[in-house]
Amino acid sequence: MRTTHAPEDRGPDTSETGLDLPELAPPRWNRHGADVAGASWFRIARRMPVLVGQAAALAWRSGPRDVVATALFNLGSGVSTAWALLATTSVLTELFAEVPTPDRVAAALPSLALLALALVLRGGCGALAGRAQARLVPKVVLAAERRLLRDATSVELRAFDDSDFHDHLFRSHTRGCDEAGALVRQTTDLLTSLVGIVAAAGVLTALHPALVPLLLLAMVPQWWGAAAAARMRYRMILAFTEGRRRKYMLQQLMTARESAAEVRSFTMERRLLAEFDRIARRELDIHLGLATRQSAVRLVGDTASGLVTAGVFAVLAVLLAQGVVPIAVAGAAVVAVRVAQGALSNALYAVAGVYESGLYFSDFTAFQDEARTRLPRPGLAPAPAGFERIELRDVTFGYPSGEGCALRDVNLTLHRGRTVALVGENGSGKSTLAKLLSGLYSPQRGSVCWDGTDLAGVDGVSLRERISVIAQDHTHWPLTARGNTVMSSTDCPERFARAAAAAQADSVVAAFRNGWETLLDKRFAHGVEPSGGQWQRLAAARSFYRGDDGDAVPLLIADEPTAAMDARAEHGFFTSVHRHAHRTGATVVLITHRLASVRMADHIVVLDRGRVVAEGSHTELMAGNSPYRELWELQAAAYRTPPVPQPRTP
Ligand SMILES: Nc1ncnc2c1ncn2[C@@H]1O[C@H](COP(=O)(O)OP(=O)(O)O)[C@@H](O)[C@H]1O
Ligand SMILES: [Mg+2]
Secondary structure, three states, rough: OOOOOHHHHHHHHEEEEEEEEHOOHHHHHHOOOHHHHHHOOHHHHHHHHHHEEEEEEEHHHHHHHHHHHHHHHHHHHHHHHHHHHHHHHHHHHHHOOOOOOHHHHHHHHHHHHHHHHHHHHHHHHHHHHHHHHHHHHHHHHHHHHHHHHHHHHHHHHHHHHHHHHHHHHHHHHHHHHHHHHHHHHHHHHHHHHHHHHHHHHHHHHHHHHOOHHHHHHHHHHHHHHHHHHHHHHHHHHHHHHHHHHHHHHHHHHHHHHHHHHHHHHHOOOHHHHHHOOOOOOHHHHHHHHEEEEEEEEHHHHHHHHHHHHHHHOOOOOOOOOOOOOOOHHHHHHHHHHHHHHHHHHHHHHHHHHHHHHHHHHHHHHHHHHHHHHHOOOOOOOOOOOOOOEEEEEEEEEOOOOOOOOOHHHHHHEEEOOOEEEEOOOEEEEEEEHHHOOOOOOOOOOOEEOOEEEEEHHHHHHHHOEEEEEEOOOOOOOOHHHHHHOOOOOOOOHHHHHHHHHHHHHHHHHHOOHHHHHOOOOOOOOEEEEEEOHHHHHHOOOOOOOOOOOOOEEOOOEEEOOOOOOOOOHHHHHHHHHEEEEHHHEEEEEEEEEOOOHHOOEEEEEEEEEEEEEEOOOHHHHHOOOOOOOOOOOHHHHHHHHHOOOOOOOO
16 A cells, blocks of 8 residues: 655655545536536525425424514614614704704704614614624524434435435535524524614615615625635535545544554555545645635625715715705714614524525535435334244345345245344345344335235334344444443343343453443543443344343344354354243344354244245255355354374474
C-alpha cells in the first residue's frame, strides 16, 4: 500500500482510496436539485405562504400558547411603533412651530411623554415576544427529533439496505430537525419585521404616499443578494452530502473504540487519514469558492440598495424644496424611513432565512414522506400465537442493494418442537433465510406461512414478539448485563434464572463486581467489556429469556451463536438448546458450521447459492452422496488425521 507519501504528493488517485470524485456529484435522490437551481426571488416569494404555513403548523403543534403570545406581543409591538412615529411627528411639529423657543419646548412636552411611553411599550412587547419565541423553538426541534426517531425505528428493515434511504435519513438527521426550529424562528422574525414595516409604511403613507414604493424599491437588490447567497450555499451542501457522509464514517472509524484495535493492527491510520484529507480538501475548496462568490453577490446587492436609498432621500429633499411637505413632516419621514428600512432589512434576512431553512426543512419532510412509504402496512391482523408447521413455499428473495437473489425457490417445512439446522458455505443464504423466518424481511415471491397463515398479512411487531433471535452480528447493548438479557420482555425472575443458567451466562456475570447490574460498556465509569464468547453467552441468555410471562416464544433462531465460544461452552449451549426446545415445545433453527453439533438436530437443511440442495436427518444425509456428507467427512478428517511430524531444528 502506497501511503508513505503525503496525500498532497499525489494527484486524485482514486484507485487507492476507492474514492472516485464523480461519486461526489449530486446523487440520484437529488429531487429538488432542479428546483433549487432555478429558484428566483419571485419563486422564493411564491413559496413563502407554504413555508410560513408549515412553520405555523409546526409551531402550533409544539406550543400553541407560545404561538398566541408571539402573535399578540408582536401586534402590540407594531401598534406601539406606529404610535411612536406619530408622537415623533407631533414633537417635530411643535418644535418647528413659529413661536418663541421656551413655548415650543413646553408645547412639545406632552408629545415627548407619549413618545417615551410608546417606546417603553414597544420594548416591553418586543422582549415578551422574544421570550415566547425562545420557548417555542426548542419545543419544535424536540418534536421534530422525536418524529425522526419514531420514523427511523418504525420503517421496515429493508429500508436500511437502501442507500437512498440512508441519504434521506442522514440529511434529515444532520440538519432537518434543527432547521425545523430555525424555520419557526425565522418565520417569527419575518412576522415581527413585517409588523414593523406595516406600522412604519402606514405612517409614511399618511405623511406622503410617494415615499412607500420608493422605500420598497430600495430593498429589492438586497433581497436578491441574500436569496442568491443562500441558494448557492444550499446547492453546495446538497452536492456534497455523499462526501460528508463518507467523511463522517471515516471520523467514526478513526475515533470509535470498536475499530481502534483494527485500525492499528492493520496499520490503517495513514490510509484513513489520506482518504479523510482528500474528501476534506475537496469540501474546503468548495467552501472557499462559495465564500468568494457569496461575498461578491452580497456586495453587488448592498451597493445597489445603497444607491436606491440615496435616491429616496433625494426625492424627499425635492418634495421639501418644492413645499409639498412641511419641514416637520420631512423630518418625521426620515425617521419613519429609517425605522421601515431597519424592519425591511430584518424582513429580507428573515425571508432568505425562511427560504433557506425551508429548503433544509423540505429534507425533513421528504424523509417523512420516504419513511411513510416504507412503513409496514397498517391494520394487519396480529400473528398467530403459535404454529404446528412453518411452511416456506417457492420463497425467492433479493436484497435491495444486492445483485441477484440471496434465496431462490426455497421450499421448506419446519415442525413444532423440532430442531432444524441450516448448513452451507459462506454466502449460501443461511442468515438471509433466518431473517425471513424471523419476520425481518418478506420474500419478493412465494410465502412463509404459520399453519396456513401467510406472514405477509400479519402485523410484524406482533410476529417478532413471538420469535427469539440470536443474530450473527448481535448488538452489544450499552446496558447492564440484566438489561442485555431482559431487553423489552416483561420481568419474570424464574424464567430469568433459568435462561441465565441454560446459556451459562450466570457464570460470566458472577465474575463482574456488580453482578447483573454491571454496565457492559467500557466507555462509561465501572463499565466492563465481556469477551466475544461471553457476549455470545449473554446473547444466548437473551434469546432463552424472550417471551411473555411464563411462556417462552414458539420459535428460536440462532445464527452462528457459538462461533466465539470455547468448546465446553459450545457443547453446553447446544445441550441447552435441545433441552429448551424439549421443555418449551419451541422450534429451534440453528445455523452453525460445527457439524458435530448439527448432528444433534432433528432435521438438517443444506443450502448452496440460495437454494436448498439437500435435507433430511444426519443419517439420511450421510447415506447418499450429498454435499453434507462431503462437508462432514472434511471436518471429521481434520480430527482423525495424525499430526504432521515437524522437522527437527539442529
Ligand atoms: N444486507 C445485505 N444487502 C445485500 N446483500 C446481502 C445482505 N446480506 C447478505 N447479502 C448477500 O446475500 C447472500 C447471502 O448472504 P447470507 O445469507 O448472509 O449468507 P450466509 O449466512 O449463508 O453466509 C450473499 O451473497 C450476501 O452477499
Ligand atoms: Mg450468515
